[in-house]
Amino acid sequence: MNDVQTPMMRQYQEIKAEHRDAVLFFRLGDFYEMFNEDAIEISKLLNLTLTQRGKNPMCGIPYHAAKIYIARLLRAGKKIAICEQVSNPVPGELTKRRVVEIITPGTAVEDDFLEQGKANYLAAVYCTPKKYRTEKAFDFYIGFAYIDVSTGYFFATSFPLSEFADNFKKEMGKIQPKEILIQQSLPQEIPELKNICAEYPDMFQNLYPDWSYNPKTAEKRLCMCFGTENLKAFSLTVDSPEVPPAGLLLEYLEQTSGAPLSHVTGISVYGENDFVTMDDSTRKNLEILQNIRDGTSAYSVFETLSYTKTSMGARLLRYRLHRPLRDKAEIQKRLEKTDVLYKNQRAFNRVQEYLSDIFDIERLAGRLAMERAHAKDLLALKQSLNACISLNRISAEESLFFLKLSDLEVQKLIELFTLLENSILEDCSIIFTEGKLIKRGFSEKLDELYDMRNNATSILEQYLLEEQEATGIHNLKIKYNRMLGYFLEVTKGNLKSVPDHFIRRRSLANADRFTTDKLVDIETKLNNVDENIIACERDIFFEIRSRINKENLFLRKLAAEIAELDVFQSFAQAASIHGWVKPSFVDDGQLEIIAGRHPVVEKHLPAGEFIPNDLHLSSESDSSLPSFALITGPNMAGKSTYLRQTALIVLLAQIGSFVPAEKAVITPVDCIFCRVGASDNLARGESTFLVEMTETAYILRSATQKSLVIMDEVGRGTSTEDGLSIARAVSEYLLNKIGAKTLFATHYHELSYLEHPRLKNFCLDVLETEEKIVFLKKVIEGVSNNSYGIHVARLAGVPESVLARAQTLLDLFAKTKNQNTTADIISPAAFENHSPRENSNTLFSEEDMIINEIISLNPDSITPLEALQLVTRWKNNLYPQK
Numbered sequence: 116m117n118d119v120q121t122p123m124m125r126q127y128q129e130i131k132a133e134h135r136d137a138v139l140f141f142r143l144g145d146f147y148e149m150f151n152e153d154a155i156e157i158s159k160l161l162n163l164t165l166t167q168r169g170k171n172p173m174c175g176i177p178y179h180a181a182k183i184y185i186a187r188l189l190r191a192g193k194k195i196a197i198c199e200q201v202s203n204p205v206p207g208e209l210t211k212r213r214v215v216e217i218i219t220p221g222t223a224v225e226d227d228f229l230e231q232g233k234a235n236y237l238a239a240v241y242c243t244p245k246k247y248r249t250e251k252a253f254d255f256y257i258g259f260a261y262i263d264v265s266t267g268y269f270f271a272t273s274f275p276l277s278e279f280a281d282n283f284k285k286e287m288g289k290i291q292p293k294e295i296l297i298q299q300s301l302p303q304e305i306p307e308l309k310n311i312c313a314e315y316p317d318m319f320q321n322l323y324p325d326w327s328y329n330p331k332t333a334e335k336r337l338c339m340c341f342g343t344e345n346l347k348a349f350s351l352t353v354d355s356p357e358v359p360p361a362g363l364l365l366e367y368l369e370q371t372s373g374a375p376l377s378h379v380t381g382i383s384v385y386g387e388n389d390f391v392t393m394d395d396s397t398r399k400n401l402e403i404l405q406n407i408r409d410g411t412s413a414y415s416v417f418e419t420l421s422y423t424k425t426s427m428g429a430r431l432l433r434y435r436l437h438r439p440l441r442d443k444a445e446i447q448k449r450l451e452k453t454d455v456l457y458k459n460q461r462a463f464n465r466v467q468e469y470l471s472d473i474f475d476i477e478r479l480a481g482r483l484a485m486e487r488a489h490a491k492d493l494l495a496l497k498q499s500l501n502a503c504i505s506l507n508r509i510s511a512e513e514s515l516f517f518l519k520l521s522d523l524e525v526q527k528l529i530e531l532f533t534l535l536e537n538s539i540l541e542d543c544s545i546i547f548t549e550g551k552l553i554k555r556g557f558s559e560k561l562d563e564l565y566d567m568r569n570n571a572t573s574i575l576e577q578y579l580l581e582e583q584e585a586t587g588i589h590n591l592k593i594k595y596n597r598m599l600g601y602f603l604e605v606t607k608g609n610l611k612s613v614p615d616h617f618i619r620r621r622s623l624a625n626a627d628r629f630t631t632d633k634l635v636d637i638e639t640k641l642n643n644v645d646e647n648i649i650a651c652e653r654d655i656f657f658e659i660r661s662r663i664n665k666e667n668l669f670l671r672k673l674a675a676e677i678a679e680l681d682v683f684q685s686f687a688q689a690a691s692i693h694g695w696v697k698p699s700f701v702d703d704g705q706l707e708i709i710a711g712r713h714p715v716v717e718k719h720l721p722a723g724e725f726i727p728n729d730l731h732l733s734s735e736s737d738s739s740l741p742s743f744a745l746i747t748g749p750n751m752a753g754k755s756t757y758l759r760q761t762a763l764i765v766l767l768a769q770i771g772s773f774v775p776a777e778k779a780v781i782t783p784v785d786c787i788f789c790r791v792g793a794s795d796n797l798a799r800g801e802s803t804f805l806v807e808m809t810e811t812a813y814i815l816r817s818a819t820q821k822s823l824v825i826m827d828e829v830g831r832g833t834s835t836e837d838g839l840s841i842a843r844a845v846s847e848y849l850l851n852k853i854g855a856k857t858l859f860a861t862h863y864h865e866l867s868y869l870e871h872p873r874l875k876n877f878c879l880d881v882l883e884t885e886e887k888i889v890f891l892k893k894v895i896e897g898v899s900n901n902s903y904g905i906h907v908a909r910l911a912g913v914p915e916s917v918l919a920r921a922q923t924l925l926d927l928f929a930k931t932k933n934q935n936t937t938a939d940i941i942s943p944a945a946f947e948n949h950s951p952r953e954n955s956n957t958l959f960s961e962e963d964m965i966i967n968e969i970i971s972l973n974p975d976s977i978t979p980l981e982a983l984q985l986v987t988r989w990k991n992n993l994y995p996q997k
């Protein structure tokens with residue numbers, strides 16, 4: 116291990132010891148090198164060649180291509196420490212190096228490291244050391260805060276520790292942070308935290324000591340950042356659970372980025388009742404932002420609805436899809452704005468045209484505030500401001516709702532654009548040490564430097580002419596060599612005319628060489644002109660950037676309005692393309708949908724193929740309408756689509772969008788619950804049935820009369836008897852205890868015998884012919900008489916021998932149920948010839964068959980003699996006489 120002890124490797128190990136949790140990019144010449152454990156891990160992750168330096172594993176990347184590799188590492192949840200050479204290499208001496216930047220998944224701000232159209236959240240979680248009063252009892256509280264430092268958006272919430280699993284999972288599902296800071300004691304005290312975080316394998320996790328979450332220190336840091344005396348304006352005090360994690364986020368950002376955070380001007384604190392509640396399971400089942408199959412946005416509600424033109428609009432749309440409004444007045448304000456664009460197609464087309472020219476002003480403003488913006492960022496901002504000027508003009512001409520700027524704000528907008536138009540070079544560099552930043556004509560000083568570089572010969576000739584006229588030496592010449600630089604050469608015959616300000620440098624046989632202070636000054640300027648140009652351009656650029664950043668609040672306001680406009684035009688575009696209608700809102704508990712469609716399914720079917728369906732429910736107890744729709748029907752008939760489309764129509768309406776229906780009258784709901792399907796969670800050791808019951812329990816504990824509840828196949832993960840009992844009990848609880856608008860799909864046809872004034876039976880219509888069965892996908896009143904499971908199995912390609920065997924057993928079970936008698940038992944060999952055989956091994960035990968027969972008997976429908984005959988037969992079957 117002698118190579119490990121070289122000065123360079125000792126230097127590496129010392130720096131690495133200070134950044135153990137980061138991948139250390141160690142600069143060696145034109146490469147960033149990684150050694151030892153870093154090299155082994157990163158070579159596999161980035162598919163790099165693993166070599167050795169001495170006995171140390173090593174891999175490297177070119178420094179000029181580092182951003183590509185850093186972006187890949189950030190997506191994989193890695194933290195990177197950039198270690199640069201901070202002294203010029205000297206042969207025989209160790210070059211000084213230090214970490215100049217730390218980049219983490221949650222603190223990245225450059226476009227190369229961020230996903231466009233998606234927020235990049237850094238989160239923190241904390242538990243209070245003392246209990247607070249809740250609605251039910253005293254409890255500890257969880258504080259949860261998160262920030263997107265690239266835009267400055269900062270949020271926080273809190274909830275009781277007893278509700279940790281549901282709420283933390285819900286929050287994590289909403290924001291999907293790239294990085295999280297965790298109070299060190301929490302993973303041991305709250306096992307659910309570790310399990311939930313494990314569902315995000317690419318999320319970078321940091322454990323921080325409990326003392327890092329100091330309320331007083333956090334309050335001071337927040338006040339300093341926001342420029343306030345206290346946090347009352349944000350509904351916070353030093354005792355608020357949200358304060359410690361929020362304060363730690365700012366401290367962490369200051370430590371890692373080392374940049375100012377002047378664009379973080381406040382924090383939005385929200386509670387459970389501010390938006391429509393949707394748990395993590397509901398969001399996944401409804402496939403709002405990503406589909407269940409591969410986790411992408413394909414076949415999601417977001418994909419169907421998103422016609423945004425800007426990254427800001429895409430992020431805002433994602434945000435709103437997870438946070439539908441409850442307040443009817445606010446929903447209607449949004450709908451009116453969508454409607455204005457929908458009806459004014461001329462203005463709508465012009466708005467779309469100019470929105471396409473707007474870059475990500477939110478993130479540009481963030482980089483300005485953090486002093487990370489380069490020249491191309493300012494060019495992007497210039498183009499965006501120009502488009503905003505046009506949009507402001509359209510809004511004024513058409514009397515529209517957006518960008519209603521005051522005269523002062525319009526003037527400010529034009530001034531910022533003009534400053535950038537006059538200053539930043541179109542073909543600019545993003546590297547400050549290359550020059551090529553500022554236009555000619557913007558700065559007299561810079562123009563002089565360019566003139567000096569471009570006209571060096573003319574400057575020297577002009578000086579020579581001045582000296583010739585002043586001295587009368589007409590054959591005076593300016594020459595140059597590497598030893599003396601520029602000098603004045605005077606022949607021997609003119610030495611008597613040499614003035615006092617000439618300084619002799621060298622005497623020759625035929626002439627003497629002189630210099631002057633002015634010539635030295637000119638030479639110095641000419642020799643340093645390139646460096647001076649670069650320095651001057653850099654100084655001017657920083658001054659321009661600073662001037663623009665003084666209007667950061669205005670830029671962020673502009674960005675927020677553009678993002679909102681983009682969302683509304685996206686809604687209008689979706690409505691135009693898909694034929695959606697404006698919903699109306701009432702307060703009487705009604706939910707009326709005429710010819711409703713599933714937005715995603717309809718989009719991916721050929722035009723006209725989707726079968727629309729109606730629904731009319733009410734949660735008001737005195738209404739003549741049902742609150743509970745019990746839906747039966749076979750698989751593949753369209754039950755799940757019908758259930759989901761109802762939830763999605765309500766969700767779309769409550770974010771301010773038009774909806775896929777001919778008519779929609781909606782009472783705002785406070786919660787949407789969608790339990791459709793279930794799967795094992797092997798990582799947590801949870802079975803399908805346990806997952807199903809956990810989700811069902813959450814709905815029954817959380818739903819109110821104002822909620823919308825969607826449930827599909829409750830109880831199917833256990834035995835028929837248990838499942839039917841649970842499904843019935845859940846139905847009765849929803850009907851009698853909660854009273855929420857409920858769509859309840861089931862295969863348990865026995866539930867259709869339930870009678871309740873608020874319950875109505877629906878089924879999926881099926882067309883039966885002698886040759887085939889056609890699922891009409893139409894919801895009608897009534898009860899399905901057949902599950903058509905064997906027909907569905909045939910469509911799925913199950914072998915005919917299995918289908919024939921299944922039909923034989925189905926007939927057997929039907930005969931047993933209807934005639935209250937045991938039938939011949941069909942042997943496994945019947946799969947081959949599709950007919951029963953006598954004296955064969957039974958598929959089911961005699962005990963099971965008799966128990967099933969007893970369960971299906973109706974004692975009131977048989978005579979005492981028939982009962983005795985049944986008992987005798989059962990005895991003979993169980994204990995046959997030899």
